[in-house]
Amino acid sequence: MSKLHVTTSVNGDEREFLCGPGETLLDVLRDELDMTGTKEGCGSGDCGACTIMLDGEMVCSCLVMAAEAQGRVIGTIEGVAEGSELHPVQRTFLDHAALQCGFCTPGFIVAAKALLDRNPDPTETEVRYWLAGNLCRCTGYDKIIRAVMDAAAELRQERTPA
Amino acid sequence: MNAPEKKDSFRLVGTRPVRPDGVEKVTGKAVFGPDYKAANMLQGAILRSPHPHARIRSVDTKKAAALPGVKAIVTGDDFPNLEDAVVQMGEAAGNIADLARNCMAVGKVLYEGHALAAVAATSEAIAQEALGLIDVDYEVLPHVTGILDAMREDAPLLYEDNFTKGLDEKPEKPSNVSMRIQQTQGDTEAALKSAAATVTARYTMPPVHQGYIEPHACVVTWKADGKLDVWCSSQGAFNVRSLVATILNVEMGHVRVMPLEIGGGFGGKTTIYLEPVAALLSKKAGRPVRLTMDRADVFRASGPAPGAVVDVSLGADAEGKLVAADVEFRYSAGTSPGNETHAGLISSVGHYRIANFRVTGWEVLSNMPKHAAYRAPGAPQVNFALESALNDLAAKLGIDPLDMRIKNAVVPGDMTMHGTPYGEIGLLECLEAAKAHPHYSASLGPNQGRGIACSYWVNYGGPSTASVAIGEDGSVMVIEGNPDIGGSRASMAIMAAETLGIDYDNVTVTIADTGSVGYSMLTGGSRTTFATGKAVIEAAQTVIDIMRARAAKLWGCSVDDVAWSDGEARCTGGEKAGETLSIGNIAAKADSTGGPISAESSVNPNDFLPGFAVHICDVDVDPETGHASIGRYTAFQDVGRAIHPSYVEGQMQGGAVQGIGWALNEAYLYNEDGKLDNPGFLDYRMPVASDLPMIDAVMIEKPNPAHPYGVKGVGEVPIVPPLATVAHAVSNATGSPMRDLPLTPDRIYGLMQSKA
Ligand code: FES
Ligand code: FES
Numbered sequence: 041m042s043k044l045h046v047t048t049s050v051n052g053d054e055r056e057f058l059c060g061p062g063e064t065l066l067d068v069l070r071d072e073l074d075m076t077g078t079k080e081g082c083g084s085g086d087c088g089a090c091t092i093m094l095d096g097e098m099v100c101s102c103l104v105m106a107a108e109a110q111g112r113v114i115g116t117i118e119g120v121a122e123g124s125e126l127h128p129v130q131r132t133f134l135d136h137a138a139l140q141c142g143f144c145t146p147g148f149i150v151a152a153k154a155l156l157d158r159n160p161d162p163t164e165t166e167v168r169y170w171l172a173g174n175l176c177r178c179t180g181y182d183k184i185i186r187a188v189m190d191a192a193a194e195l196r197q198e199r200t201p202a
Numbered sequence: 203m204n205a206p207e208k209k210d211s212f213r214l215v216g217t218r219p220v221r222p223d224g225v226e227k228v229t230g231k232a233v234f235g236p237d238y239k240a241a242n243m244l245q246g247a248i249l250r251s252p253h254p255h256a257r258i259r260s261v262d263t264k265k266a267a268a269l270p271g272v273k274a275i276v277t278g279d280d281f282p283n284l285e286d287a288v289v290q291m292g293e294a295a296g297n298i299a300d301l302a303r304n305c306m307a308v309g310k311v312l313y314e315g316h317a318l319a320a321v322a323a324t325s326e327a328i329a330q331e332a333l334g335l336i337d338v339d340y341e342v343l344p345h346v347t348g349i350l351d352a353m354r355e356d357a358p359l360l361y362e363d364n365f366t367k368g369l370d371e372k373p374e375k376p377s378n379v380s381m382r383i384q385q386t387q388g389d390t391e392a393a394l395k396s397a398a399a400t401v402t403a404r405y406t407m408p409p410v411h412q413g414y415i416e417p418h419a420c421v422v423t424w425k426a427d428g429k430l431d432v433w434c435s436s437q438g439a440f441n442v443r444s445l446v447a448t449i450l451n452v453e454m455g456h457v458r459v460m461p462l463e464i465g466g467g468f469g470g471k472t473t474i475y476l477e478p479v480a481a482l483l484s485k486k487a488g489r490p491v492r493l494t495m496d497r498a499d500v501f502r503a504s505g506p507a508p509g510a511v512v513d514v515s516l517g518a519d520a521e522g523k524l525v526a527a528d529v530e531f532r533y534s535a536g537t538s539p540g541n542e543t544h545a546g547l548i549s550s551v552g553h554y555r556i557a558n559f560r561v562t563g564w565e566v567l568s569n570m571p572k573h574a575a576y577r578a579p580g581a582p583q584v585n586f587a588l589e590s591a592l593n594d595l596a597a598k599l600g601i602d603p604l605d606m607r608i609k610n611a612v613v614p615g616d617m618t619m620h621g622t623p624y625g626e627i628g629l630l631e632c633l634e635a636a637k638a639h640p641h642y643s644a645s646l647g648p649n650q651g652r653g654i655a656c657s658y659w660v661n662y663g664g665p666s667t668a669s670v671a672i673g674e675d676g677s678v679m680v681i682e683g684n685p686d687i688g689g690s691r692a693s694m695a696i697m698a699a700e701t702l703g704i705d706y707d708n709v710t711v712t713i714a715d716t717g718s719v720g721y722s723m724l725t726g727g728s729r730t731t732f733a734t735g736k737a738v739i740e741a742a743q744t745v746i747d748i749m750r751a752r753a754a755k756l757w758g759c760s761v762d763d764v765a766w767s768d769g770e771a772r773c774t775g776g777e778k779a780g781e782t783l784s785i786g787n788i789a790a791k792a793d794s795t796g797g798p799i800s801a802e803s804s805v806n807p808n809d810f811l812p813g814f815a816v817h818i819c820d821v822d823v824d825p826e827t828g829h830a831s832i833g834r835y836t837a838f839q840d841v842g843r844a845i846h847p848s849y850v851e852g853q854m855q856g857g858a859v860q861g862i863g864w865a866l867n868e869a870y871l872y873n874e875d876g877k878l879d880n881p882g883f884l885d886y887r888m889p890v891a892s893d894l895p896m897i898d899a900v901m902i903e904k905p906n907p908a909h910p911y912g913v914k915g916v917g918e919v920p921i922v923p924p925l926a927t928v929a930h931a932v933s934n935a936t937g938s939p940m941r942d943l944p945l946t947p948d949r950i951y952g953l954m955q956s957k958a
Contacts, residue, residue: 060327076237077230079465081415082497086883089415117230130228134220137848140688140856142227143234143416143465165892172892175883177413177466178688179852180859181891182899 048109050075051119059106066090066101068109069116077117077146081175088174091147092116098154100173117146120153128198129153129191138187140178148174152188160196164189214700215911218848221692222711227463234463235435236419240490243421244273246483247329248476248493249319249336250503251311254569254876255345255358258309258338261319266335271328274486275336276479277319278308282451300538302449304572305478311340312360312537313569314877315502317475322483322491345569345876349511349534352378352568360537360567380539381565383547385619388558393526397517401594404513405587407925407943408869409506409534412576413860413888416465417500422480423490429456430481435464437471437685438724443716449478460715464685468860469575470505472726501881505574506870508533508542512587522601524592524610526558527551531584535565536572545580545660549922550588552619553629553658553814554610561619569876575726577857578659578918582864582925589655589926590941593933603930604637607656607816618812620660628840628904629656629814635902636816641836649823650833651935656816657922661915662727663810667720668737670698670745671800676786678702680711680738683722684730688856688917689849693731694738696845697911701742703769704785720804728813728915731845732906737805739910744801752795753783809908813919814840817858821931828951830932832862836898837923842914843905851899854920858897861924863889869944 043058050073057072066083069075069092081087083102090101093115120127129152132138139145148171155162155170162170167188168181176184226232263275284299307318319336323329344358351357357378366373368382394400420434430452436442439459447454464471476493484491495504515528529550533543543565550561596606611629618624633656636642646652668682680698684690691711699706722734746766753771754761763775771783792799820833837854844850867887871879880886905912929940938953 062327070237074239075230076233079234079416080236081417082883084497084882084884087415087497121229126225126228130225133228134224137218137221137689137846137852139224139227140849140852141414141416141464141466142223142232143414143463145227146230149228168891168894172890175415175888175890177415177468177860177888178856180855180857180889180897181894182855182897183848183852185891185896 044107046107046110048112048114050114051116061107063106064102065104065106065109068106069101075116075118079143079146088151089144089147091150091174093150093154098151117150120149127153128194129156129188132187132191132194136183136187136190138179138183144174144176148176148184152191156192156195160192160199162192212700214696214706215843215845216847217696218846219692219696219706221689222695223686223691232463234416234465236417236494238421238433238462240421240423243490243492244322244324244487245326245329246320246322246480246491246493247326247333248317248479249333250499251307251314251316251318253311253340253342254314254347255343256311256340257343258307258311258318259341260339262337263319266321266332269328269332269335271324272321272332273324273489274322274483275319276482276486278306280482281306281308281449284449297538298448300572301445301473302478304537305449305475313571315499315571317479317503320479320483322487346378347568347570347872347876349509349532349566352566353532360569364567378567379564380535380567381543382562383543384560384562385547386560390526390528390558390560393558394515394517394528397525398520399595399598400515400517401591401598402515403591403594403941404511405590405941406511407509407583407586409509409570409573410864410868410870411501411506411886412468412470412574414466414468414470417495417497418475418504419492419494420476420480421490421492422477422484424481424485430458432457432459432477433462434459434477435462435471437464437467437687437726439685439716440683440721441472441724442474442477445474446477446481450481458715458717461685461713464687467687468577469579469726472575472724473505475504497883498881501886502878503571505571507576507579508535508573508583509870510583512584514587514591516591516595518595518599522596522599522606522609524554524556527556527588528560529584529588530562531587532564532566533580533583534570534573535567536570537567538572539565540573542573542580546584548619548660549581549658550584553612553656555612555616570872577860577921581657581659581922582861585657585922586925586929586943589657589923590929593926593930594939603654604633604642608633625811626904626907627811627814628902631902631904632814632816632838632840635900636818636838639818639836639900641818641834641898646820649825649935651821651823651931651933653819653927653930653934654817655923655926655930657814657919659728659813659919659922661810661812662729663733663807664723664727664729665804665806666722666734666737667802667804668734668741669719669800669802670738670741672745672785672789674789676784676789678704678709680709681714681719682711682734682738683714683719684725684734686713687725688852689846690730692849693735693845697735698738698742700911701739702746703767720802728917729810732810732909732913732915733805733807735913736807736909737803740803740805741801744803745799748799748801749785749788752788752792752799755795756783756791757781811842811906811914813915815919815923817923817927819927819931821928821935823932823935823950825954828947828954830866830945830950832894834895836900837920838900838902839916839920840904840914841901841916842909843903843912844901845911845913847901850901850916853917854899855897857920858924859889859894861921862928865925865928865943866945
């Protein structure tokens with residue numbers, strides 16, 4: 041089976057890889073590029089553990105073929121913090137104890153950041169519907185929703201000119 | 203003087219610091235089960251049965267073996283022959299031969315998805331291709347999945363040699379019923395006859411899955427020296443070690459299990475599926491082998507919790523005092539016996555004072571995967587039936603359902619069903635807090651209903667080991683063996699720092715592998731913060747004693763003249779009275795005072811106390827569609843003392859939502875062909891964020907006097923009450939009793955129509 045050569049940008053770095061025509065972007069991220077922060081919970085688009093950004097859109101990487109990444113811009117959980125500086129949503133997840141096992145957490149954080157990037161002032165209902173594609177079996181969502189609302193408030197503060 | 207034992211005020215207990223492993227987990231760096239890779243690793247794949255029940259006439263692997271890149275193939279024949287041996291598996295005692303046959307079928311496949319062969323190859327694609335080249339000759343057999351169907355006399359049998367245990371006489375014919383258990387007190391029949399009011403009804407629910415988001419995965423290497431290294435996420439590395447060693451017939455010390463971060467378990471990762479298979483593949487291939495399940499494998503082949511059919515008759519006097527309960531429950535178990543039926547029995551009526559009861563449990567085998575523990579395993583099913591009946595009885599008598607429970611609740615000194623008196627329990631406090639809470643008296647709109655229920659879970663103690671070591675610079679390391687499934691590193695660090703009198707941030711917690719710390723039972727039974735916490739506190743106290751002795755040496759005084767407070771030694775007598783030495787000072791001079799400072803403590807406490815929970819739920823039922831949505835939810839729980847309240851609330855909220863899913867949506871749906879119709883998250887519908895309101899968690903702190911910081915277990919009991927709570931709310935919203943779960947819109951709509 042001949043492999044496809046793909047050049048793409050991941051968290052700002054140019055990356056190249058070879059992939060089979062049937063491989064998903066999730067497989068390549070985890071197995072070829074060793075970026076295991078993006079998780080696989082289902083492989084069918086139903087859990088959101090594999091959430092990444094592709095050209096600025098939130099997608100399930102298990103539903104994207106690896107070859108489709110050619111020339112595109114990918115953002116993963118590994119790129120959410122700036123160096124050792126956590127993104128506010130990462131910090132509020134910690135402060136609110138919004139993770140128990142932490143397996144769903146990367147997907148939630150990427151999705152929550154995507155929401156806050158486009159809507160800095162979401163209602164609780166908007167947060168709940170935006171995150172409805174992400175399954176968490178541990179927390180019952182309460183603390184996750186609070187963490188995201190809190191991060192939104194913090195980001196609004198930052199954005200308000202003094 | 204040294205440890206702050208049984209103090210009422212604490213520096214750190216009850217605070218909410220950031221968990222030690224938090225940053226790794228919010229940045230995607232934490233290494234979970236499926237994330238681990240070993241050098242030169244092969245990828246394995248498992249062939250699973252498409253039939254729910256079939257004899258394996260032959261498995262031909264020749265073509266698969268010839269495929270380039272295939273390095274090893276394993277079938278049931280490669281497993282050592284095992285005498286039946288019962289191993290201690292914590293929440294679920296299992297028969298080791300059953301467990302081995304569940305990892306890989308021998309002779310027969312017993313459910314759709316049952317593993318029967320495995321391949322290791324240089325890539326996943328080659329391994330998958332090789333599976334397609336394995337020829338299996340099946341003799342398909344009749345199958346059975348439903349509980350009542352499996353109990354019928356003419357049901358297809360899983361085993362010709364299964365005779366029901368626990369009957370007065372050994373049955374003449376084999377059946378699918380593995381066990382019957384019963385406990386009685388007083389004269390139930392007579393008491394029911396003379397009761398002022400009675401209710402009798404049947405309640406049913408299908409099996410449900412634990413639903414952890416991380417699928418099972420492992421890497422195993424069987425090294426040339428005969429020793430094995432295993433990397434996997436589980437609820438207990440020591441448990442994995444003992445099961446793997448026993449199944450493969452190797453010495454326990456030759457198996458080293460490295461615990462990876464665990465992406466949820468809820469009881470479902472108290473057993474093993476892949477590790478022995480990967481081990482045998484690795485032995486043949488001479489390279490490390492990784493095995494992973496996909497989501498459909500997880501649903502088809504890993505542990506659901508029992509489905510149930512429960513009959514209840516309940517009687518009370520005119521004042522609402524319960525006089526008798528007759529409970530007969532039947533639990534599914536899948537292909538082999540488990541522990542849920544026993545647990546169902548002791549969780550059935552023990553939270554009320556009832557003079558007369560008869561509780562009978564039946565365990566029923568069928569062509570479903572071998573069941574596994576799920577959070578308070580065995581309790582929610584029987585509790586759903588009992589609490590629902592109690593709500594009906596209260597309505598019949600015109601008594602408020604919370605008052606009905608307050609009249610009957612057990613208090614300290616009353617007897618548990620397993621024969622010891624209750625200690626410092628807080629059931630009554632939970633009920634009274636619920637009654638006084640504004641939620642209970644808030645008004646309801648049209649098509650809305652409110653429900654309540656109450657529950658009990660026994661909890662556990664069990665063996666644990668922890669060590670505390672002081673670094674050369676005075677930093678403090680806690681080393682323990684219980685996987686951190688929901689923030690337990692934080693609670694260990696709090697308890698260690700509280701005991702030592704130092705800052706939380708000065709403590710590092712490591713979850714060690716089985717070669718690096720003494721034995722601990724698995725994380726389960728709501729035991730870790732309680733039992734492993736005791737080991738941590740004890741080890742920290744011993745380290746304090748060592749440091750006092752070292753300080754005495756440095757000061758040249760008697761150890762009796764050295765006190766420990768605020769994280770330092772204080773000289774209280776002699777020439778150096780008033781001087782202090784910090785942990786760092788003592789550590790820096792450790793070499794001249796006796797060497798490194800550390801202590802290991804092993805405990806096996808049985809002075810744990812049970813958990814109690816009372817839940818209140820409001821639902822909105824759409825009369826057009828029958829769809830029920832949760833409008834408001836409040837959970838009350840006797841938590842002992844909360845070491846890290848956020849993670850205690852998290853247990854309450856998460857458990858409540860799993861229970862809500864069980865009540866409203868979740869079900870294993872087997873079709874007529876014995877195949878699972880919904881082996882994916884789209885059709886096995888777990889609650890998502892938009893289904894839910896905030897879950898109000900009200901902690902009732904009634905400390906356990908047997909724990910230095912008052913800990914009771916908190917993780918399991920919150921899943922128990924939601925089933926009856928939600929059903930009660932829907933019943934009140936619609937005026938129709940809800941006795942069969944899940945309460946899907948079509949079911950609710952049908953019941954509303956038949957009433958109208
Ligand atoms: S793994 Fe992609 S949505 Fe679940
Ligand atoms: S924290 Fe475990 S699945 Fe979300």
